[in-house]
Amino acid sequence: METNHFLNVNILDNTEITTTNNVFTLSSSKSSQPTLAKQILLDENMENCPACLNVLTIEKSTCSSCCQQFHDQCFLTDSNLCYACHDIIIQNSIYLHINIKMASVEFKELKSLIMGVDKKVNDFSQQLEKVEHNLTGMINEVKTDVNKLKTKYDESQLEITSLRRDFTELEQGVAGMD
Numbered sequence: 145m146e147t148n149h150f151l152n153v154n155i156l157d158n159t160e161i162t163t164t165n166n167v168f169t170l171s172s173s174k175s176s177q178p179t180l181a182k183q184i185l186l187d188e189n190m191e192n193c194p195a196c197l198n199v200l201t202i203e204k205s206t207c208s209s210c211c212q213q214f215h216d217q218c219f220l221t222d223s224n225l226c227y228a229c230h231d232i233i234i235q236n237s238i239y240l241h242i243n244i245k246m247a248s249v250e251f252k253e254l255k256s257l258i259m260g261v262d263k264k265v266n267d268f269s270q271q272l273e274k275v276e277h278n279l280t281g282m283i284n285e286v287k288t289d290v291n292k293l294k295t296k297y298d299e300s301q302l303e304i305t306s307l308r309r310d311f312t313e314l315e316q317g318v319a320g321m322d
């Protein structure tokens with residue numbers, strides 16, 4: 145049986161795809177480095193690094209935030225995070241920092257507002273004390289005046305009684321003359 149249906153395809157990296165009786169085999173002139181064809185096969189069966197999109201090797205790390213696996217060189221081993229998650233955390237911390245700053249400004253404004261209200265209450269309280277003081281003075285003045293009036297009234301009453309007595313005596317005197 146003659147099987148000379150040879151098909152040689154030379155791909156970029158010197159990998160030869162040969163076909164004999166519809167059976168595909170892959171062979172490479174360079175055995176140390178993964179060839180493009182090998183890479184394609186590996187890509188189908190193995191996971192890729194989400195950062196560089198190349199197939200994952202043994203030297204890989206898992207991100208503590210997104211739980212995806214990355215090449216060690218595509219990973220921040222110090223923080224145990226991938227670059228994307230690290231950026232998100234940095235952004236969130238900046239956002240948080242801005243929020244804290246804004247809250248702090250709001251708190252300062254609120255504090256000055258409260259202090260302003262407190263000063264107004266103090267001023268009002270002082271005014272009220274003044275009014276109270278003035279009012280007490282006025283009440284005392286009125287009381288003194290009332291007492292003076294009462295004394296005068298009593299004196300008048302006495303005068304009237306005395307005058308009435310004099311009049312009665314005068315009347316009786318006139319009646320005796322008749």
Ligand SMILES: [Zn+2]
Nearest residue numbers: 193196215218
């Ligand atoms: Zn990678």
Ligand SMILES: [Zn+2]
Nearest residue numbers: 207210226229
């Ligand atoms: Zn991550």
